[in-house]
Amino acid sequence: MAKIKLELVKLCKEFGELNAVDDVSIAIEESETMALLGPSGCGKTTILNMIVGLEKPTSGEILIDGKSVLNVPPGQRNVGLVFQDYAVFTHMTVRQNLAYGLKLRKMKQPEIDREIYKVSEFLSLGHQLDRKPSELGASELQRVAIGRTLVTNPEILLLDEPLSNLEASMRNQMRRELRRIQGETGQTIIYVTHDQIEALSLAHQIAVMNLGALQQYDTARNVYEYPANRFVGSFLGNPPMNFIRGKLAEDSGQRVVSSGESTMPLPAGIIGADMTIGSDVVVGVRPESLNLAAADNPGRFTSEVLAVEPQGPETVVTAAFGDSSFKVIVPAGTDAEAGGAITLAPQSDLVALFDAETGVRLMNSGGA
Amino acid sequence: MSEPVLELRSISKNFGENQALDDVNLTVEHGSLIVLLGPAGAGKTTTLRIVAGLEAPSSGSIFIEGADFTKHQPNQRDIAMIFDNLALYPNKNGFENIASPLRIAKTPKDEIDRRVHEMAGMLKIDHILERTPATFSGGERQRVALGRAMIRQPRFYLLDEPLSSLDFMLRIDLRTELKRLQRETGQTFLFATPDYTEAMALADTVCVLLDGKVRQIAKAQELYDEPVDRDVARFVGNPPINIIPARITRDNGTVNISVGSMTMPLPAKMEHGLPSSVSNVEIGLRPEHVRIVESGSDVIHLTGIVNDLEPLGMHTTVGLDLEGVNLFFTVEGVQEFKDGDKVDVHVDLESLLFFDPETGRRIT
Numbered sequence: 001m002a003k004i005k006l007e008l009v010k011l012c013k014e015f016g017e018l019n020a021v022d023d024v025s026i027a028i029e030e031s032e033t034m035a036l037l038g039p040s041g042c043g044k045t046t047i048l049n050m051i052v053g054l055e056k057p058t059s060g061e062i063l064i065d066g067k068s069v070l071n072v073p074p075g076q077r078n079v080g081l082v083f084q085d086y087a088v089f090t091h092m093t094v095r096q097n098l099a100y101g102l103k104l105r106k107m108k109q110p111e112i113d114r115e116i117y118k119v120s121e122f123l124s125l126g127h128q129l130d131r132k133p134s135e136l137g138a139s140e141l142q143r144v145a146i147g148r149t150l151v152t153n154p155e156i157l158l159l160d161e162p163l164s165n166l167e168a169s170m171r172n173q174m175r176r177e178l179r180r181i182q183g184e185t186g187q188t189i190i191y192v193t194h195d196q197i198e199a200l201s202l203a204h205q206i207a208v209m210n211l212g213a214l215q216q217y218d219t220a221r222n223v224y225e226y227p228a229n230r231f232v233g234s235f236l237g238n239p240p241m242n243f244i245r246g247k248l249a250e251d252s253g254q255r256v257v258s259s260g261e262s263t264m265p266l267p268a269g270i271i272g273a274d275m276t277i278g279s280d281v282v283v284g285v286r287p288e289s290l291n292l293a294a295a296d297n298p299g300r301f302t303s304e305v306l307a308v309e310p311q312g313p314e315t316v317v318t319a320a321f322g323d324s325s326f327k328v329i330v331p332a333g334t335d336a337e338a339g340g341a342i343t344l345a346p347q348s349d350l351v352a353l354f355d356a357e358t359g360v361r362l363m364n365s366g367g368a
Numbered sequence: 369m370s371e372p373v374l375e376l377r378s379i380s381k382n383f384g385e386n387q388a389l390d391d392v393n394l395t396v397e398h399g400s401l402i403v404l405l406g407p408a409g410a411g412k413t414t415t416l417r418i419v420a421g422l423e424a425p426s427s428g429s430i431f432i433e434g435a436d437f438t439k440h441q442p443n444q445r446d447i448a449m450i451f452d453n454l455a456l457y458p459n460k461n462g463f464e465n466i467a468s469p470l471r472i473a474k475t476p477k478d479e480i481d482r483r484v485h486e487m488a489g490m491l492k493i494d495h496i497l498e499r500t501p502a503t504f505s506g507g508e509r510q511r512v513a514l515g516r517a518m519i520r521q522p523r524f525y526l527l528d529e530p531l532s533s534l535d536f537m538l539r540i541d542l543r544t545e546l547k548r549l550q551r552e553t554g555q556t557f558l559f560a561t562p563d564y565t566e567a568m569a570l571a572d573t574v575c576v577l578l579d580g581k582v583r584q585i586a587k588a589q590e591l592y593d594e595p596v597d598r599d600v601a602r603f604v605g606n607p608p609i610n611i612i613p614a615r616i617t618r619d620n621g622t623v624n625i626s627v628g629s630m631t632m633p634l635p636a637k638m639e640h641g642l643p644s645s646v647s648n649v650e651i652g653l654r655p656e657h658v659r660i661v662e663s664g665s666d667v668i669h670l671t672g673i674v675n676d677l678e679p680l681g682m683h684t685t686v687g688l689d690l691e692g693v694n695l696f697f698t699v700e701g702v703q704e705f706k707d708g709d710k711v712d713v714h715v716d717l718e719s720l721l722f723f724d725p726e727t728g729r730r731i732t
Contacts (some may be wrong), residue, residue, distance in 0.1 A: 039535065162386055168408075168563075172607060176676055176687070183707065195536075201678045221702050224681040238682065239540055289680045309569035311590040312605050313698075314654040318544055329682075334588060338551070363473050 002029040005065070005188045006051070011048050011060035022212040025253055028156075028203040028205070034204035034218075037193055037235070038222045044192045044207040049200060052081050064155060065262070077171075080154030088133045088144050094120075095129040097144055099194055101152040119151045122184070123177075139170050139177075146181070160192045164292040175201050179310075196236040208232045225350060230359035233284050239316060242326035243354065244283040248275055251286040257283050259322025264301045267348035269315055272362060287316065290328040293345035300345045308336050317342060371434035373398045373524050373556050374419065381414055381580075388414045389582045392428070396524070396558055403549050404560040405567040406577035408605070412560035415577070416526045420449050432523060443512065450530050456501040462488070462508075463497040466515040468495045473520075487515045490549055512548045514546070524556035537588030543569055551725035568592070576600050598728035600722065601652050607685050608695045610653040613725065616646055624724035625651065625720075628691035632669045634718040635717050641732025642722060649731065652721035655685065661714045668712040670695070674705055688713070691704065 006028045013021040021043040028034045036044040044325060049055040051062060053074030062069050069077050088095050095116060102112045118323045120126045121329075123143045131140055149157060180201060182189055193199055199206050199220065206223045208215040208231070216228040227233035233241035246259035248271070255271050256263040266283065275281070293300035303326075305318035314329050318338050328344060336342050353362040371691070374396040381389040387413045397423050404412045419430060421442035429438040437445055456465050463484055464471075470480045489496045491511045494503060504512065510530070517525065522652060529545075531539045547570050550557050561567055567574050568588035576583045576591065577672040584596045595601035601609045615626045616634075623634040623642070634642075642649075661667055676687030684703045688695040688711060705711065722731040 168606075169608070175678065179676065179678070197680060200681050220679060234537065240537055250371055286682070303684075307548060309544065309547075311565055312589075313654065321655070332592075334574045 002031065003066065004028070005030040005032075006190070007061075007063040007066075009045070009063065010226040011047065011062065012058045013049065013050060014044075014058045017102045017201060019212045020057070024060075024207075024209075024212075024214045026207050026214065026217055027083055028190065030188055032204045033191055033202055034181050034188040034205045034207060035191045035199035036207050036209060037196060037199040037236070038209035038215075039194055039212075043212040045211050046207065046212075047162065047209075048081070048190070048192050048218065049158055051077075051156070051158060052079055053077055063198075074232040078147035078154050079156045079158055080152055081158045081160065082145050082149050082162055082163050088141055088148070090133050090137050093130050093132055094125060094136070094144050097133070097149050098125075098129075098151055099147060105152065108326055115151050119147045122181070123147045124275075126323055133137065136324060136343060138166050139174055142166065142174060143177070150181070150185070150187070155188065155202060157187050157189045158192070161188060161194070162191075163193075163195075163198060171198075173359070177220075178202055183230075194204060197238075200236070210235075221279060224363070225283070228361055230282070230284065230354050233354075237286055239287050239329075240284050241284050244285065244326055244355070246283070246319050248279050248281050257281055262301070262321045263302060264321070264322070264346065265299045266322075266349055266353075267299075269348070270353050270362075281353040282356050282359075284352045284354050284361070285326075285327045285351060287327045289347040289350040290326075296342065297343075297345050299343065299348070300343050302341050302343045304338050305338055305342050307338055312324050319344075364367060370398060372396055372431075373433055374558065375431040376415070376419070377724055379415070379418060379425045379430070381411075381418060381423070382426045388423070389418075391483045392577075392580075392582055394575055394582065394585070396556060399554045400558055401547065401557045401559065401570055401572045403571035403574045404558065404569040405562070405564060405574050405603075406560075407562050410562075410577040411454065411580040412562075412577055413528055414580075416449065417560065418527050420447055420526055421431055436680075439452075441603065446523045447526060448517045448520060448524075449518045449526045449528070450514065451528050454510065454517075454530070455508060455697060456504075456512055456516075458501050461498055461500050462493060462504075462512050465501070465512050466497075466519055468516060469520045473633060483519055484515075487519050490552065491515050491545075491711075503658060506534055507542060510534060510538075510542060511545075517547070518553070518555070521555075524558065527557060527559040529561055530559075532561070533562075537609075539566070546570065547709060565606075568604075577604065578603070593732075594650075595652050595721070596730055598652070598723045598730075601723075601730075607655045608700065609721075610655065610695050610697075611650050611723065612653060612690075612693055612695065614643060614649055614651045616649060618644070623647065625717075627651070628693065630670050630690070638696050638718065638720070638732065643731075644729065648725055650723040650725045652730075653695070653715060653722055654719060655696050655698045657716040657719045658713050659716075660686075660699065661712050663710075664713050665712065665714075667714045669711050669715040669717070671710065674707055674709045674711055677703060677707065679706075680702075686711075 005025050008024055008026045011021055011025045038044050050057050098116045099112050145253040151203055163174050191202055203220055207217045207305050209232050216223055216232045224236050232244055246257040249258040250257050254264045306325055309316040313332055315332055317328050317330055318325050318344055372395045376392050376394040379389055379392040403697055406412050418425050420490055429436055467480050467485050493511045497510055511710045571588050574588055574591050575585045578599055584600050592604050617624045623639050624631045625634055673692040674687035678685040683698045685696055685698050724731055
């Protein structure tokens with residue numbers, strides 16, 4: 001078991017009446033990347049500000065290497081923060097930008113040169129050292145901003161939506177770069193984002209936040225495959241998880257969820273012993289966990305196709321279920337047309353039931 | 369066959385030295401949904417503004433329902449333009465917001481009632497007709513704004529990235545809705561977006577604009593499967609298509625493709641598309657057309673070292689170092705191997721695209 005680098009214990013932050021952060025406890029291991037993921041206003045930036053020391057928690061504790069940092073002033077916590085808008089000094093060269101934090105720490109010039117050389121090679125900025133930021137592209141600026149922080153050798157690197165100013169085509173490349181930096185430096189990273197793709201692709205652990213409260217804290221894989229509640233299921237995935245609402249029923253010996261004319265067979269394992277026929281259920285199933293089914297598949301069901309959206313390698317089909325609809329991903333070229341029918345079967349290990357009222361996942365099927 | 373609702377004939381537009389549009393030709397039929405797809409600066413908004421009459425073309429003409437409208441004022445064209453930042457009247461309720469164009473046109477009261485309720489039903493916003501915009505969610509605001517634009521029944525609609533300010537989940541819901549609405553009402557949409565997934569999801573036909581020029585006009589899936597050149601191929605698809613330098617060698621009637629020191633046989637049915645004079649090409653290989661095979665298998669085409677793994681939930685993107693060339697491909701679910709592992713892959717050779725390395729044009 002690796003050592004715990006940072007621990008948030010029952011962290012709360014109130015702004016007047018508002019509980020911006022409500023009883024959040026998270027432990028982050030050394031050399032891990034943890035993503036704080038959630039919509040705007042979920043409290044993720046407030047948590048970041050409390051770790052840096054820009055905000056004081058209303059209650060709770062922040063421990064770095066097991067020691068409380070609540071009384072340590074912001075500049076002395078040895079955490080490095082990189083904002084989304086680069087925060088690079090435009091009147092300084094790349095070299096001067098990289099040297100800035102080291103000069104503040106009164107490091108000697110030969111040592112500064114050595115450190116700058118190391119970080120610039122590592123970030124492929126070697127040829128840009130004597131340029132001004134105005135001569136650099138967006139991804140280079142982003143690397144300078146990260147380099148400025150990385151060179152000070154922080155205990156924890158905090159990245160606040162670092163890719164949100166980049167074009168889509170640049171983000172793939174920058175994500176790759178960040179994974180490499182993390183892998184090679186073993187740096188502990190906290191990555192704040194509203195983008196589920198960034199969280200999944202960069203983080204070992206994901207903390208999903210909503211309305212100031214921690215919804216789930218688990219490995220990236222578990223958060224995706226076994227969401228703890230409907231919020232998490234609907235915040236990750238493209239398209240997100242479907243939540244199919246209906247009543248539990250029985251059809252020739254098999255348990256099904258039914259709504260209006262529609263029925264969908266349920267895998268046997270997911271139904272609790274206390275659930276009776278006729279009770280309201282919400283079935284969570286990802287669009288890729290519904291497969292095209294042959295006419296003799298006993299787990300199949302048929303739905304009316306409402307919309308067909310090609311996406312390249314795959315096609316997203318929207319199909320009717322009772323009064324509502326769900327989305328399913330099928331291979332490109334699948335014969336589906338609005339107004340026609342599609343026959344599907346759920347992949348049994350990735351279907352889960354959620355409480356119709358609270359939205360909480362009911363069964364702990366599999367990995368979680 | 370009726371006249372096309374809109375025709376752009378050889379439209380060019382210069383802003384000083386800068387040529388924003390270069391000989392753009394596009395025909396929009398009644399009841400169709402055409403998407404203008406291109407990156408920022410490609411000329412999408414300029415095209416829409418010229419169609420709307422907010423901007424005059426430097427040369428070329430705009431035909432609407434068969435008549436030349438190039439010199440007509442915007443208000444004579446009977447077109448609705450919908451932008452990203454749609455303003456609502458904050459002091460009017462949902463009903464009055466949607467009804468406002470009809471009130472201005474002095475439509476009879478019972479007709480207004482009927483049409484607003486019909487529109488609200490289609491947009492699924494019956495429940496907010498009595499409420500004011502301050503209480504609407506983002507999606508409700510956008511729907512009310514759409515309702516207000518659509519109630520007028522203009523000749524056609526120009527939509528300039530109307531979903532771009534919405535959050536991601538709402539965007540994919542609303543685009544499905546928008547397409548359904550367009551189908552059900554039989555209206556004509558010309559829709560601009562930089563997002564290829566949005567373009568493919570919505571469009572009957574996609575028109576790709578790059579650097580002010582129409583590069584390709586095609587059905588969504590055709591654009592993905594049969595791009596005319598390297599730029600279009602790269603713009604559509606994520607992770608982007610792999611473009612890899614390769615050599616064609618011919619030996620006793622068999623044709624091979626070589627990547628570095630590795631050689632793959634070209635399927636016979638693909639040979640006729642490649643002129644015998646061609647030897648240096650770039651192959652276009654989509655990330656989903658590569659799969660991992662057991663070592664020792666007889667269908668191995670390429671071998672490389674894993675240098676990146678990007679888990680994305682449904683898929684994982686694997687980066688492979690092929691003797692110094694990077695190859696990215698997608699595999700289902702989560703993968704067990706690690707950076708530095710040696711991996712053998714099979715390539716779906718029949719899906720390969722070939723590009724001229726000089727011009728970037730597709731060869732076959």
